Amino acid sequence: MITVDKNLCPQNHHCPAIKVCPVNAISQKNYELPQIDQDKCIKCNKCIKFCPMGAIQNQ
Numbered sequence: 079m080i081t082v083d084k085n086l087c088p089q090n091h092h093c094p095a096i097k098v099c100p101v102n103a104i105s106q107k108n109y110e111l112p113q114i115d116q117d118k119c120i121k122c123n124k125c126i127k128f129c130p131m132g133a134i135q136n137q
């Protein structure tokens with residue numbers, strides 16, 4: 079399951095990983111912790127490789 083670690087995500091900007099997801103599974107309300115829609119996610123790991131903070135993880 080792909081998750082966003084709230085301790086690593088600074089939650090102070092628009093999440094740039096949203097645009098790398100090929101199935102639009104990542105959403106974010108304001109600057110809050112991004113949410114992964116597990117039903118949409120195809121586990122391609124693109125967001126994990128992309129996130130500069132290493133906040134998106136597969137666990």
Ligand code: SF4
Pocket residue numbers: 080098099100101102103104114118119120121122123124125126
């Ligand atoms: S693993 Fe791929 S499909 Fe799943 S949220 Fe990340 S970029 Fe989107």
